Amino acid sequence: MKTIVIANQKGGSGKSTTAVHLAAAAETAGDGPVVISDTDPQGTTADWFNQRKQSGIETPRYSELSLDDLAGRVRALDQAGAAYLFIDTAPSIGAVNADLFALADLILIPLNPTPADLRALVKGLPLIRESGKPFQFVLTRVRPKLRNNDGAAMALDALGLVLRSRMHERVIYAETFAHGKTALETEAKGVAAQEITALWREIREKMERENS
Numbered sequence: 001m002k003t004i005v006i007a008n009q010k011g012g013s014g015k016s017t018t019a020v021h022l023a024a025a026a027e028t029a030g031d032g033p034v035v036i037s038d039t040d041p042q043g044t045t046a047d048w049f050n051q052r053k054q055s056g057i058e059t060p061r062y063s064e065l066s067l068d069d070l071a072g073r074v075r076a077l078d079q080a081g082a083a084y085l086f087i088d089t090a091p092s093i094g095a096v097n098a099d100l101f102a103l104a105d106l107i108l109i110p111l112n113p114t115p116a117d118l119r120a121l122v123k124g125l126p127l128i129r130e131s132g133k134p135f136q137f138v139l140t141r142v143r144p145k146l147r148n149n150d151g152a153a154m155a156l157d158a159l160g161l162v163l164r165s166r167m168h169e170r171v172i173y174a175e176t177f178a179h180g181k182t183a184l185e186t187e188a189k190g191v192a193a194q195e196i197t198a199l200w201r202e203i204r205e206k207m208e209r210e211n212s
Contacts, residue, residue: 001078002207003085005104009124010117011091014140016044017173018110019088023060024182025200026084034060035082039067039100040090051180060086067099074103101131106207110140110167134210138199139166165199168192 006019016038023036038045049062065073065087077085087104089097101107107128111117128135139162167173172183172192183192
């Protein structure tokens with residue numbers, strides 16, 4: 001099982017939206033079974049799953065993680081046959097996230113391409129680097145033709161890896177999230193579904209190359 005931890009110290013970066021859409025994209029691509037979990041006390045992703053369950057959609061699966069036995073729980077999911085585990089996290093970089101980073105095969109950092117978000121990233125980046133785990137940045141809530149987009153990408157390239165695929169600011173992400181769904185179910189051939197599918201494909205291929 002591959003564990004992907006979605007983390008960013010700054011709130012509003014799109015962590016939960018990224019987590020649920022990537023998990024759904026992995027399932028849609030036939031890369032499951034996929035499990036998603038939420039260690040944020042606000043429980044945004046857990047709420048999304050509960051809404052989704054009421055709609056009769058059973059994938060991706062959801063599992064609670066006990067902070068007292070993170071390694072044991074992740075190991076149990078692996079033994080149960082899960083292929084990918086996506087973990088949404090609280091908007092802070094601290095001891096709990098350090099424990100999560102230790103279990104990650106990849107740390108994915110959603111980031112809005114703004115100067116404020118880049119400054120906030122600097123505070124949390126040392127702990128991510130100290131984990132020794134691979135990490136990549138994905139630009140989220142991107143507005144078309146904004147000069148900050150390419151500037152942020154260049155700045156991130158100096159720090160680590162920035163994915164080519166981007167998640168743009170689209171109403172459909174917020175609308176579907178509120179109802180326990182994703183753009184993949186609502187508009188399977190729409191531009192949002194296409195970009196999230198491309199993002200998942202890029203992440204999967206990079207992880208496969210690193211493990212080959």
